Amino acid sequence: MRRSGSGAFIPYVCAGDPDKAFTVELVEALLRAGADVVELGLPFSDPVADGPVIQKSMQRSLSGGFKTTDIIDTISTLRSRGMTQPIIVMTYYNPVLKCGVDSFCERLAEAGADGLLVVDLPLEESEELEAVARDHDLDIIHLVAPSTSDSRIDLILSRSSGFVYAVSVSGTTGARDVLPKSAEVLLKRVVQKSPLPVALGFGISGPQQVRSALEAGASGVVVGSKLVSVYSDGSGARSEALAKVERFAEGMKAATRDVKKR
Numbered sequence: 001m002r003r004s005g006s007g008a009f010i011p012y013v014c015a016g017d018p019d020k021a022f023t024v025e026l027v028e029a030l031l032r033a034g035a036d037v038v039e040l041g042l043p044f045s046d047p048v049a050d051g052p053v054i055q056k057s058m059q060r061s062l063s064g065g066f067k068t069t070d071i072i073d074t075i076s077t078l079r080s081r082g083m084t085q086p087i088i089v090m091t092y093y094n095p096v097l098k099c100g101v102d103s104f105c106e107r108l109a110e111a112g113a114d115g116l117l118v119v120d121l122p123l124e125e126s127e128e129l130e131a132v133a134r135d136h137d138l139d140i141i142h143l144v145a146p147s148t149s150d151s152r153i154d155l156i157l158s159r160s161s162g163f164v165y166a167v168s169v170s171g172t173t174g175a176r177d178v179l180p181k182s183a184e185v186l187l188k189r190v191v192q193k194s195p196l197p198v199a200l201g202f203g204i205s206g207p208q209q210v211r212s213a214l215e216a217g218a219s220g221v222v223v224g225s226k227l228v229s230v231y232s233d234g235s236g237a238r239s240e241a242l243a244k245v246e247r248f249a250e251g252m253k254a255a256t257r258d259v260k261k262r
Contacts, residue, residue: 010201017057075111088114088141105132106136124151146185168204201221214259223261
């Protein structure tokens, strides 16, 4: 994920907000701006890990009629339009269970997804999903948080593939003004023992936070709530919203370049 002093910019996109066509255009704008990986969120009615901005994004998507099967179509469309960057699907476990673990993973893989992040599935209950995902060549992304013990970090690392998602603060998603000290401490704990790249998320909202995260050892950053806020403020046409997103993303990607670790 980190190459020649550059870190990965990983934008989060809530699929279907406000509709499928906009999602495709949004992802393509982010790719033009330099996105290295895209985290594509499957909207869910009870997103307990997410703050108000992403909750509202999911509500807009669901109100517009977005269904679980629509994320398959969205991924297929993006691949058919030439997208080559990895796609990680972020979801809660209920839609996976409702669809059927094997069917869900099989359809994601066939559509062109590369990995799966299930934010509310405890490690102790994820063995079935991990096994099925492996059978379909899907990476399973696990979360580590500031409250995660060292022994549990070791266990999570042994069960992860693709990359490890480090949560900067305990709590829900949401833009924050500065990178909390807890994020730097967590990165120090995880990076020194992880065989996989480590991406930091939750609260990353500006270029300086991006650089601070990478300087502290992260291989990439995940940006979600701030990105949603940029395009969903209700001002201007869709084309203007996409242009604002692209400018914002360009600035975030620029901050990942030529970073020296501390």
